[in-house]
Amino acid sequence: xxxxxxxxxxxxASILIEFSLSDRSFYxxxxxxxxxxxxxxxxxxxxxxxxxxxxxxxxxxxxxxMWTGGLNAIQIYIFxxxxxxxxxxxxxxxxxxxxxxxxxxxxxxxxxxxxxGPYVCAEHDYGGLPWWLLANxxxxxxxxxSEENYMNAVRRYFGVLLPKLTPYxxxxxxxxxxxxxxxxxxxxYTCDKKYTGELRDLFKLYFGNDTILFTTDxxxxxxxxxxxxxxxxxxxxxxxxxxxxxxFEKQRKFSKSGPLVNSEFYPGWLDFWGTPHQKVPxxxxxKSFHKQLDMGANVNFYMYFGxxxxxxxxxxDPPYLAEPTSYDYDAPLSEPADITxxxxxxxxxISKYAPLPPDPIPVxxxxxxxxxxxLQYHVPLIDAVNEFSYKCVDTLNPSxxxxxxxxxxxxxxxxxxxxPNVDGKILxxxxxxxxxxxxxxxxxxxxxxxxxxxxxxxxxxxxxxxxLTVIVENMGRLNFGNNLLDTKGIVSNVTLxxxxxKRWTACLTDNFVPYYQKNxxxxxxxxxxxxxxxxxENRKHxxxxxxxxxxxxxxxxxxxxxxxxxxxxxxxxxxxxxxxNETLTNLGRYWPKTGPQVTLYTPSVFTTxxxxxxxxxxxxxxxxxxxxxxxxxEFIDYPIIDNIPN
Numbered sequence: 299x300x301x302x303x304x305x306x307x308x309x310x311a312s313i314l315i316e317f318s319l320s321d322r323s324f325y326x327x328x329x330x331x332x333x334x335x336x337x338x339x340x341x342x343x344x345x346x347x348x349x350x351x352x353x354x355x356x357x358x359x360x361x362x363x364m365w366t367g368g369l370n371a372i373q374i375y376i377f378x379x380x381x382x383x384x385x386x387x388x389x390x391x392x393x394x395x396x397x398x399x400x401x402x403x404x405x406x407x408x409x410x411x412x413x414x415g416p417y418v419c420a421e422h423d424y425g426g427l428p429w430w431l432l433a434n435x436x437x438x439x440x441x442x443x444s445e446e447n448y449m450n451a452v453r454r455y456f457g458v459l460l461p462k463l464t465p466y467x468x469x470x471x472x473x474x475x476x477x478x479x480x481x482x483x484x485x486x487y488t489c490d491k492k493y494t495g496e497l498r499d500l501f502k503l504y505f506g507n508d509t510i511l512f513t514t515d516x517x518x519x520x521x522x523x524x525x526x527x528x529x530x531x532x533x534x535x536x537x538x539x540x541x542x543x544x545x546f547e548k549q550r551k552f553s554k555s556g557p558l559v560n561s562e563f564y565p566g567w568l569d570f571w572g573t574p575h576q577k578v579p580x581x582x583x584x585k586s587f588h589k590q591l592d593m594g595a596n597v598n599f600y601m602y603f604g605x606x607x608x609x610x611x612x613x614x615d616p617p618y619l620a621e622p623t624s625y626d627y628d629a630p631l632s633e634p635a636d637i638t639x640x641x642x643x644x645x646x647x648i649s650k651y652a653p654l655p656p657d658p659i660p661v662x663x664x665x666x667x668x669x670x671x672x673l674q675y676h677v678p679l680i681d682a683v684n685e686f687s688y689k690c691v692d693t694l695n696p697s698x699x700x701x702x703x704x705x706x707x708x709x710x711x712x713x714x715x716x717x718p719n720v721d722g723k724i725l726x727x728x729x730x731x732x733x734x735x736x737x738x739x740x741x742x743x744x745x746x747x748x749x750x751x752x753x754x755x756x757x758x759x760x761x762x763x764x765x766l767t768v769i770v771e772n773m774g775r776l777n778f779g780n781n782l783l784d785t786k787g788i789v790s791n792v793t794l795x796x797x798x799x800k801r802w803t804a805c806l807t808d809n810f811v812p813y814y815q816k817n818x819x820x821x822x823x824x825x826x827x828x829x830x831x832x833x834x835e836n837r838k839h840x841x842x843x844x845x846x847x848x849x850x851x852x853x854x855x856x857x858x859x860x861x862x863x864x865x866x867x868x869x870x871x872x873x874x875x876x877x878x879n880e881t882l883t884n885l886g887r888y889w890p891k892t893g894p895q896v897t898l899y900t901p902s903v904f905t906t907x908x909x910x911x912x913x914x915x916x917x918x919x920x921x922x923x924x925x926x927x928x929x930x931x932e933f934i935d936y937p938i939i940d941n942i943p944n
Contacts, residue, residue, distance in 0.1 A: 397463075513531070522534075563598060609884035735769040735918050737768075864898040875916070897937050
């Protein structure tokens with residue numbers, strides 16, 4: 299091929315691309331109350347999915363099941379904390395490669411409703427805000443407002459994120475049709491129009507004036523008054539308990555014309571530790587759904603697929619109700635993405651309003667009961683922290699996680715008592731955030747909890763040990779409500795019989811207990827505590843199953859793709875991890891004796907198939923094992939997420 303031919307072909311290709319893009323358009327026809335896509339009226343029937351809540355290897359499976367369910371759009375949040383884990387440090391690789399997710403969604407056929415925050419709620423830690431916003435204390439920042447420290451961080455983040463998203467706008471050949479400004483802002487106390495106005499201007503700066511911006515709020519006039527912003531189309535969100543007529547009447551007060559939009563139609567609801575698994579009857583969903591479609595509305599199911607709060611990603615609702623690891627949501631697709639009767643019923647309903655794709659519905663994953671895994675290796679948690687913590691900080695008074703430089707997980711606080719005679723004395727930790735496991739020497743003597751008892755009487759006779767240790771677990775920052783200054787750790791004085799305890803040492807643990815996944819490198823707990831020399835040197839000590847400890851077991855992963863569910867009846871509360879080769883994956887928190895979640899979803903993508911893998915439990919409250927041979931977990935072939943023990 300000669301040079302002139304190459305130049306001509308390149309020129310023709312550029313003309314074709316330009317012509318193709320010029321034919322792509324998405325806008326609102328206010329006269330006819332509809333969206334218009336490529337010059338034709340368009341109505342979306344959408345479902346929410348969060349790419350962070352499903353392993354990347356399984357993205358396509360979830361998206362294809364959503365497609366065959368009859369949806370023509372998906373709605374996604376972007377979690378700021380995932381992409382800027384430290385100030386000015388950005389992560390868009392691997393699990394956080396949202397651009398690859400957008401490309402996959404577009405390849406399947408979806409358009410995308412984008413909700414980039416900066417705050418998103420979503421039952422995610424801190425509503426998606428990064429923990430380090432609180433590193434300088436709570437007096438210097440006002441989240442979700444025009445306060446300068448907060449907005450400087452937003453501007454820097456959006457200055458990185460939004461240019462990366464620009465190629466994925468529909469007008470540029472991508473799938474993104476609309477972009478949300480903030481998130482249900484009318485439910486927040488600040489009602490700061492300067493703030494939402496600057497967010498709008500940032501989106502326009504990077505995305506242009508022709509990209510549809512929108513807001514979402516519950517159908518209440520006061521909330522919509524604060525939540526809406528000039529230049530962004532006002533939509534509402536509501537579930538089966540609210541009449542579509544009433545909800546859309548409220549929308550019409552703020553969007554006089556244009557499409558009716560329910561940005562969050564709830565086919566299920568969120569769970570909290572200690573409360574029953576929430577369910578929404580399918581017949582109620584269909585009744586409201588049909589009504590909305592008959593009115594010509596655009597509807598997004600929140601959630602269509604919920605997934606899993608892997609690692610330390612769950613949030614909490616006020617006053618303090620922590621969300622569990624499962625984010626099943628009673629959604630049409632279950633936590634392991636099984637097709638449910640709700641999915642089939644909604645699909646059938648959609649077929650009455652729009653053609654279904656010809657693709658067959660993908661099959662459910664294979665579920666395996668791998669059986670019992672004996673946890674034959676054990677080390678006291680305090681010993682492991684002393685050995686592996688990369689940083690211990692001395693302070694006069696306890697410091698917060700954020701000031702210490704750790705965002706998630708747990709921190710170990712220690713002080714030395716003047717007098718070891720503690721029996722009968724009252725220990726008070728009113729500023730516990732969120733749960734504290736109190737030890738005198740090697741003995742667990744009590745538990746304090748933000749949502750429960752914050753003091754207790756010590757029962758420990760003839761004690762000679764002066765070391766008081768408080769293992770403080772961050773159980774998830776508040777993601778909703780007006781208190782978004784939810785620092786973690788010990789945030790007030792600790793007193794013993796009224797005397798303030800001073801001179802604390804706090805040891806961090808995030809170097810060997812990951813937020814989600816990490817390469818173990820120099821902090822390999824499994825390698826250390828399954829080492830035969832270590833075992834020979836340390837097994838002479840008796841094992842105290844009643845105190846916080848690390849338990850390790852080996853299991854074989856079959857050479858096939860599967861899902862399984864970890865049941866931990868012998869254990870009380872803690873964190874479960876899987877180590878495959880040198881990758882340590884945090885499956886999330888377990889608390890089976892509180893419920894409703896009893897099992898942990900364990901997909902085979904976290905293991906090395908056909909090979910040996912390690913299971914690691916970090917147990918905070920003590921196991922009910924009577925011996926090493928009696929210490930085990932069991933992988934079963936079905937989930938238990940709706941059990942509240944008596």
